[in-house]
Amino acid sequence: MEKFVQVGPINVAYAVEGSGPAVLLIHGTGGSYEGTWGNLGKALAPDFTVITPNYSGSGKTQDDRERLELDDLVEQNVQAVMQEGFTHFHVVGYSLGAVVATAIAAKYPERVQSVTAIAGWVESDLAVAYQFDLWQKLFRQDRELFAQFAIHTGFSPAFYSSFQTLEQLHEFTANLAATLAEGTGKQAELDTRINLRPLLGKVTAPALAIGLTYDRMVPVEQTREMAALLPDARYHEIASGHLVLWEQEAELIETVLSFVRSTR
Known part of the structure; x- marks a missing residue:
């Protein structure tokens, strides 16, 4: 509850x-x-x-x-x-x-x-701050694009063996994008500091x-x-x-x- x-x-x-x-x-x-x-x-x-x-x-x-x-x-x-x-x-x-x-x-x-x-x-050194600044911009521009970037950088190469096609990955991306918190951008801004x-x-x-x-x-x-x-x-x-x-x-x-x- x-x-x-x-x-x-x-x-x-x-x-x-x-x-x-x-x-x-x-x-x-x-x-x-x-x-x-x-x-x-x-x-x-x-x-x-x-x-x-x-x-x-x-x-x-x-x-x-x-x-x-x-x-x-x-x-x-x-x-x-x-x-x-x-x-x-x-x-x-x-x-x-x-x-x-x-x-x-x-x-x-x-x-x-x-x-x-x-x-x-x-x-958060300069490299970390730069990454999370990019997160904010991607999230504001296109949440599915942000989710695709998060998947691309968030998994090891071995993870991709569970997918057969690019279409399956895009479906996975859309599902992740739908779950993103409304406050993702502000949380990522805090990450820079x-x-x-x-x-x-x-x-x-x-x-x-x-x-x-x-x-x-x-x-x-x-x-x-x-x-x-x-x-x-x-x-x-x-x-x-x-x-x-x-x-x-x-x-x-x-x-x-x-x-x-x-x-x-």
Whole structure:
């Protein structure tokens, strides 16, 4: 069942399933909890209460402000957990969600029991900012064109073996375009301004950084850097492109489950 929590001017939509200690799942740019976390949420639910917000611009969480800030997304996610009555929780984030998850662990070290950062990065250098600037322009111009670019850069070469024709790929592209969040452009603009360097030393919870070998959106070297800079982190690498939840979901679920269970 979908619920809502008011955080400043934003009415944040989120879902809850399962029982036990809390796990907060945070989606990435252009995504939503509905399109990202279904199978991982189901795998966690027998042992944990799984809380999955849609932050600003995704799903029913609307945000008419011109610009998003990282701390906005931090508070939107934390307040969803707090409304459910949890003062301590595990947090798992993907892509921009990994950045948000790490920032939560830095801001609330007394509350976060573990942090899992999937395809996260420490700082948006010029190359990263240039890429996400392109995302904004493509999204404004043509959402299907944006989706085609995301697929082209988001999967490893091996992924294409599951398709037979160019027409099948275009159908896949159209389906992805239809799921893109209305706030994709503003979320991508925030991606251009990320800098976690002042925060990483404040993270006290055990951390797992998951890098993706064939990632062309967040190069794996950047996730390795995150693992190296977090005070208590381990690193795991999956042979996948950035869109690991669609390419290597089974390995990702097994890896996340094992880590979260080990830190409960």
